[in-house]
Amino acid sequence: MLNILRAAGLAVLFATAPAFAQEETLRPEIPADAEIRTVIAKAVDDFIRPGYRDFHAAAGALAGEMDALCAAPSPDALAQAKAAFAEAALSWARVEIVRTGPAIEDNRFERILFYPDRKSTGLKQVQALLAKPDDSTTAPGGLSGKSVAMQGFGALEFVLAGTGSEALATEADGFRCRYGRAIAQNIEHIAGELVVLWEAPDGVQQAWKEPGPGNPLFRNTQEAMTALLGVLVHGAEMVRDQRIETFYKGEDSQTFPRQALFWRSGNTWTMVEGNLEGLGRLMHVSDMAALLSEDQTSIIGSVDFVLKSMLRVTGEMNSDIEAAVSDDSQRQKLDFLLVNGRDLIGRLNDQYGGAIGLTSGFSFSDGD
Amino acid sequence: MTWRSGLIDRRGFLRAAGVAFAATLSPRSLMALERADAVYASGFRAADGSFGIATVSERGEIVDRMPLPARAHGMAYSPVSRRAVAFARRPGTFAMAFQPNRSGDPVMITAPDGRHFYGHGAFSPDGHFLYTSENDFDGNRGMIGVYDANDDFARIGEFDALGIGTHDMTVSDDGRTLVVANGGIETHPDFGRTKLNLDRMEPSLVLLDARDGQLIQKHTLPATLRQLSTRHLAIGDKGKIWFAGQWEGARNALPPLVGRVSPGDDIGFVSLPERITDGLANYVGAIAVNRRDGIVGLTSPKGGLAVSLDARTGAVLREERIPDAAGVAPAGHGIAVSSYDGRFNQTRSGVAWDQHIIRLQ
Numbered sequence: 017m018l019n020i021l022r023a024a025g026l027a028v029l030f031a032t033a034p035a036f037a038q039e040e041t042l043r044p045e046i047p048a049d050a051e052i053r054t055v056i057a058k059a060v061d062d063f064i065r066p067g068y069r070d071f072h073a074a075a076g077a078l079a080g081e082m083d084a085l086c087a088a089p090s091p092d093a094l095a096q097a098k099a100a101f102a103e104a105a106l107s108w109a110r111v112e113i114v115r116t117g118p119a120i121e122d123n124r125f126e127r128i129l130f131y132p133d134r135k136s137t138g139l140k141q142v143q144a145l146l147a148k149p150d151d152s153t154t155a156p157g158g159l160s161g162k163s164v165a166m167q168g169f170g171a172l173e174f175v176l177a178g179t180g181s182e183a184l185a186t187e188a189d190g191f192r193c194r195y196g197r198a199i200a201q202n203i204e205h206i207a208g209e210l211v212v213l214w215e216a217p218d219g220v221q222q223a224w225k226e227p228g229p230g231n232p233l234f235r236n237t238q239e240a241m242t243a244l245l246g247v248l249v250h251g252a253e254m255v256r257d258q259r260i261e262t263f264y265k266g267e268d269s270q271t272f273p274r275q276a277l278f279w280r281s282g283n284t285w286t287m288v289e290g291n292l293e294g295l296g297r298l299m300h301v302s303d304m305a306a307l308l309s310e311d312q313t314s315i316i317g318s319v320d321f322v323l324k325s326m327l328r329v330t331g332e333m334n335s336d337i338e339a340a341v342s343d344d345s346q347r348q349k350l351d352f353l354l355v356n357g358r359d360l361i362g363r364l365n366d367q368y369g370g371a372i373g374l375t376s377g378f379s380f381s382d383g384d
Numbered sequence: 385m386t387w388r389s390g391l392i393d394r395r396g397f398l399r400a401a402g403v404a405f406a407a408t409l410s411p412r413s414l415m416a417l418e419r420a421d422a423v424y425a426s427g428f429r430a431a432d433g434s435f436g437i438a439t440v441s442e443r444g445e446i447v448d449r450m451p452l453p454a455r456a457h458g459m460a461y462s463p464v465s466r467r468a469v470a471f472a473r474r475p476g477t478f479a480m481a482f483q484p485n486r487s488g489d490p491v492m493i494t495a496p497d498g499r500h501f502y503g504h505g506a507f508s509p510d511g512h513f514l515y516t517s518e519n520d521f522d523g524n525r526g527m528i529g530v531y532d533a534n535d536d537f538a539r540i541g542e543f544d545a546l547g548i549g550t551h552d553m554t555v556s557d558d559g560r561t562l563v564v565a566n567g568g569i570e571t572h573p574d575f576g577r578t579k580l581n582l583d584r585m586e587p588s589l590v591l592l593d594a595r596d597g598q599l600i601q602k603h604t605l606p607a608t609l610r611q612l613s614t615r616h617l618a619i620g621d622k623g624k625i626w627f628a629g630q631w632e633g634a635r636n637a638l639p640p641l642v643g644r645v646s647p648g649d650d651i652g653f654v655s656l657p658e659r660i661t662d663g664l665a666n667y668v669g670a671i672a673v674n675r676r677d678g679i680v681g682l683t684s685p686k687g688g689l690a691v692s693l694d695a696r697t698g699a700v701l702r703e704e705r706i707p708d709a710a711g712v713a714p715a716g717h718g719i720a721v722s723s724y725d726g727r728f729n730q731t732r733s734g735v736a737w738d739q740h741i742i743r744l745q
Contacts, residue, residue, distance in 0.1 A: 121583065230636050232636050234635060235636075239665075253576055258575070262574075378724050378736045381665075381686040383577065383579070383615065
């Protein structure tokens with residue numbers, strides 16, 4: 017190219033014409049637009065939207081149980097509220113991996129769950145509030161203007177399972193219970209917003225399904241597919257880096273069991289389970305395998321295998337995190353989850369992304 | 385981008401590298417180096433998933449490779465001390481100082497507690513000090529770390545970058561001014577690379593006194609452009625500072641992506657044709673200036689486009705579709721371009737080139 021340009025008397029502005037291959041690697045073709053659109057539509061209609069609807073329903077059930085607990089406290093009502101908390105948290109965990117769109121607008125993500133919280137900001141604020149009740153927090157809509165750390169699952173977990181929570185079983189309509197109910201209602205409200213925003217036919221779902229020049233999110237199907245793959249990759253990273261490594265970084269590292277999410281209520285693994293289930297469900301219901309060539313479909317099988325292995329081991333984990341990090345066999349399982357978590361990220365990021373011709377596995381163009 | 389000095393030819397590099405270095409090269413690498421008019425360095429990911437830094441000929445042929453513990457991002461080079469530094473991709477905590485001719489042992493620099501590197505840095509013109517962009521993540525403020533290159537890169541101080549989400553930084557030719565691009569996006573290592581404040585970004589360009597970190601000038605962006613993250617820098621002729629941004633607002637907006645400012649002046653944006661702004665996909669990943677040719681080079685991996693501008697007028701001189709276009713650097717003539725999918729100028733290699741290239745001297 018240089019000689020041609022020089023001969024033509026033109027300035028050489030780039031020197032990029034590929035003329036020589038040191039180690040040639042062929043890049044797979046990016047799947048056809050129609051194929052990607054089908055996958056995206058399934059991801060939206062069969063995973064994201066039902067995921068938020070389920071979460072909204074579970075959050076509503078939680079608010080109902082909190083209401084019942086406040087009206088008629090009893091050990092049984094408290095147990096019911098705790099069970100509803102676990103269900104709602106699990107429901108959130110499944111769709112939590114969609115860390116994009118309305119979920120990250122207006123601080124919704126942090127308002128639903130403020131975590132990690134290494135400085136225990138939420139705990140301190142909740143403890144201060146319980147020590148000095150402020151009725152403005154329990155008024156309808158009163159929480160939405162408060163610190164995000166006081167609004168979501170983290171705060172509610174302390175209400176239900178933290179120091180002093182046993183009083184909930186006996187004290188009718190006490191401040192602690194009313195605050196817990198307000199949190200549950202707040203979560204239900206935010207979940208409702210997510211449902212409304214994703215259900216609007218001309219809103220975010222349309223932006224995902226119909227990439228194009230005028231689209232506020234994606235100019236083409238490749239950008240939308242990169243974002244969808246990002247949901248999986250970043251979700252897998254979250255499980256490993258934020259849900260496990262926050263308290264266990266490996267064999268020779270110090271452990272921090274009280275940094276584990278929901279260690280008080282024994283729901284640490286509930287969340288990991290929900291996240292892993294969400295990853296698998298998204299991959300399958302959107303039929304991401306359809307974008308792979310025949311000789312590459314085993315990638316989905318291998319991702320599935322890793323996910324199932326991790327789910328199996330998650331089910332064998334002790335919900336008492338303090339005990340888990342102190343027990344050799346449990347630590348081996350934690351190591352297994354860390355190793356396989358890394359493997360999962362690689363399989364999604366590099367193998368699947370590479371197989372459909374995206375280098376999103378290398379960079380999601382997220383600030384590099 | 386930190387290139388700011390004269391070009392080096394292959395004889396210069398070979399002379400600097402020495403006979404011992406040449407003797408370590410394979411015949412193919414030596415041949416590549418001998419016929420090169422210029423030499424670059426860039427981070428890469430190899431096919432086996434490992435990371436490293438490579439020196440590269442002007443044709444894009446890999447001359448030498450050096451392993452890294454994790455992924456690198458930007459690089460700095462001192463033509464005086466002939467030392468280079470590769471910075472970990474954010475939120476990484478290592479930077480590796482080394483001599484491209486492999487004389488001397490590499491020095492691993494570790495970010496202090498409570499800080500991580502943002503992926504960029506620059507040497508003072510005499511090579512004595514290394515300045516790095518860092519995140520004080522619990523304080524949510526960008527910092528400029530100061531390291532003594534003559535004392536094994538001991539950390540000797542830090543300056544407040546006077547903004548959040550600091551990314552690229554460079555040093556003026558006379559060494560008196562640090563130029564800092566505060567991208568305005570809050571991140572925290574607890575949340576990986578997640579952007580935490582897209583609805584309340586605070587991008588800015590800041591000029592600091594290199595002696596004491598005192599503020600010389602701070603440019604914020606107008607309210608309509610508060611979602612334009614100012615991320616990459618290059619110094620042009622007469623101290624002109626070129627900056628490139630990444631737009632976090634609506635994808636169908638057409639914000640200005642490139643601008644320039646001279647010390648003492650207000651910032652100005654380059655009015656790019658709509659076709660080019662659209663082609664850059666609202667995301668410029670790297671910028672470089674070839675002062676001799678008066679050209680500014682831009683790349684967008686998201687848009688798969690490389691663009692060169694007239695440094696005097698801002699007019700588009702050339703555009704080229706390059707899928708996953710990554711790094712840019714001043715070439716002997718024009719602009720060198722690499723890509724995530726292994727392309728570096730005329731050569732395609734079995735590596736993924738990282739986002740930035742540095743010209744060695």
